[in-house]
Amino acid sequence: MNSKLHTQNLTLSYGDLAVIHDVSFAIGPGTFIGVVGPNGAGKSTLLLALSGQFRPDSGKITFAGQDIYENNLQFKRQIGFVHESPFFYPNLTAFEIMQFVADAKGVDTEKQKEEIERLLEQVLLIENQAKLTSELSMGMRKKLAIACAFLGSPKIVFLDEALNGVDFESTFHIKTLLKNFVAAGGTIVLSTHVLEIIEKLCERLVILRQGKLIEDWDAQQMALLKSENDGFDLETYLVDKLSKPQPPE
C-alpha cells in the first residue's frame, strides 16, 4: 500500500493571520525529514496539522490515500507525536503511562510489557520506570514521550523540539533509535532549531518562513549544495537566506 503522507495546498489561519499558507509536499516511507524556520514560521502548527490534530482551513492531507481527518482515529493509531513540553498524569509511573498509551494505540496486552521495556531501555529510562512522572526531570519526561511515540509500531513519528534538554548519552541512543526506525521504513518528521541534528540525521529539509514553504531539499540536493559550495555551512546559508526580504506575492 502507498503509505505516503500527501499535503495539498494546506492553509491554516488564526483569525486573519495565515499561520500556514498554501503548503504542498509529499513524504514517502523511510524518510527522515527536518523542518526548520525562524520562530513563528509555523513549524509546530504544521506538525500539528500533519499529525491530524488541527484541521486546515483549506487543503487536504492524505495518508495512504485517505484523508487523515476523515479517518482520524485510524490515522492516529499509526503515528507517534512528541510535544515540546510533554504532559503526563502526575499520579502514574513512567511504566503506567506507557501502558496507557499502549492501550490507546491498541497494542496487544500480552506484548505490552515486552515492548514497553524494550523502548524504555532504548531511551535509558528503564531504571526510572517505577518513578511517578511528577518525579521525572524535564529531560526524562522528553525521553518518556519519545518512548511513548514509538509504541505500537507507528509508521510516522512527529518530533517537535523533542531532543531539547535531553542529555548527550541519551541523545546518542535516541538518534540510533531514530535511524533504525527510518531504516526499517518508518518516517520521522522533526522540527528543531539544532542544525547539527538536521545535518547529521535528515535526508530531506523543509524550510518555512512566515507560514510558507520556501525551500524543499531532498538528499541529493543537500549533497549537491555541499559539493558545489566548498565549506558549505547550513547555518550561514539559512541565516543568509532568511534575512533576505521576502519577494512580494
Add this chain to the structure above:
Amino acid sequence: MIFQRKSPHHFAGDWPRNSLAVALLTLLAVAGMLSLTIEDQHRPPDFDHFVGLYFKELFLLQIVVITAWFMAAIKPHPGRFQEYKWLSSLPFSADKTFNRFLLADIIRFSWAPAAISVFYILLLPLSSATFLSRPVLWAFLTYLPTCTLIALFHLFFAGNKNAHDYLQKYNPIIPGLLFPGYLIINVVFVVTSEKTSSLAFLFIAGAVLGVTALIYWLSKKRFHNLQNQSFWLKTCTKNLYKTETPTPWIVRILNRWVPSLKNEPLLRKNILQSSRSASAVTQTFLTLVFLSLAYLMAMNNQAISDAVSVLLVILTIYFILYGFTTLNQFLPEVESPLVVYALPVTRMQFYLSVYLPAVSRLLLLNTCISIWLALKTVPISLVSGFWLESCLAVFMWITLSVNVGIANYPHVKQAKKQLTHWNLAIIVLGAIFYKYRLAVALLLLLLSFLPLRKLNLNGPILFKTRSLPT
C-alpha cells in the same frame, strides 16, 4: 484526578471512589423516594420554623460555599490544555476526551453540593431524614446540569477572541451567572418543598436529569465539532501571536498626573494589574457577595448600632481575606522573582507597589459604604465611627499582610502560613484582653515590622540562599 495510579487503563478511572459516590447518590435517591410511601412522615414538625432557621443561618453559609466554588472554578487550569494536546495526539475520540473533562469537573467540585448538603443535615433535629434527603438530593441533581452548562456555554460562546476558554480558564461571567442560579433553584426548592408532592418531586427530578442529558449531548456535539479545528490554535501559538493589551484609562490618567510613576515600574505595573482586576467580574462578584452577606446579617439586628457593629465585623473578615489575596501579588505567576531580582527597584518600591493599590481600593470601599449608611439616615456619629474603625482595620490587616509578604519574599506559601499565625494571635489575644484589643493589635502590628528591620528597605532586592519557589 480521574486517572489514579492503580487504574490507568480506562477513563472511568478511580473505581472505588466513583462507586462510593454512586452508592451514596443511590442511597439518597432511595431515601428521597421513600417519601412516596411514607408521605405523612416526611414533613418537618414546624415548616415555618424550619424555613426561618434556614434563612437566618444556613442560607448565609450556602452563599459562602457558592463563593468558594466560584473562586475554585475560575482558577486557571493550564494542565488541562496540555492534557488536551496530549490526548489529541493519541487515538482518543472527541467524545472520550470530553467525557474525561466533564467527569473531572463534576468530581473536582463535588465538595460544593456535599457541603451544602451537610448544612441541610444540620437541620435534622428540626425535621425528618426522609424530608431532608430531598433537598440533599436536589443539591446534587441540580449540580449536574450546572456543571454541564458551564461546558456548554464555554464551548458555544467563548470564541477565538476570548482570553478564557473551556480548556484553560473559565470565563468568570459564566459561573458568575450560573452559580447564583444554582443557589436560587435550591432556595426555591426549600421554600416550596412542603407543597411539593412526592410524585411531583419525582417528575421534576426526572425533568432535571432529562435537561442534563440534553445539555450534555449538545456540549459533546459541540466539542466534537471543535476538536481538530483551529479553535484552540491560538492557545498553542499564543506566545507568538499575542497582541498588546491597551493601557487602561486609569493608568493613562495616573501617568499624566503623577509623573514620578514613570520611575516606579513595579508600582505602575501593579496599578495596571489592580485596575484590570478591579474591573474584573471576579473581584466585583466577591466584593458584592461579602457586601450582601454583611447586609443580610446586619439587617437581622433590630438596633441600628448592632447592625453597624455586625457590618464592621463582616467587613473585617473581608479585610483579613483580602490580606491573603494581597499576598498573591507576590506569586511568581504574577511577577517572576527572576524579573524582580533583575529590575533596578528597591524593596520599598516593591512594598509600595503592592501596598498602595490594596489600601486605596479598600478605603474607597469603606467610604462608599459609609456614604450609603449616612444616606440610610444612620446617625452621623455612628457613621464616622464606623468609617474610622474600618479604615484602621484596613491599615492594620493590609500592613500586616504586606509586611509578612515582603519579609518572606519570594516564598508566598510560607508568608500565608505566617499571616495565619499573626491573625490567630491578634484574634486570640484580642479576645483574651478584650478591653485592650486595640493596643494588642497595634503592638502585634509593630512586632510584624521587626523582620523588616533586618532587610534594607531602601536597598535592592537580592537573591536569598534559599532556592526559588517551584
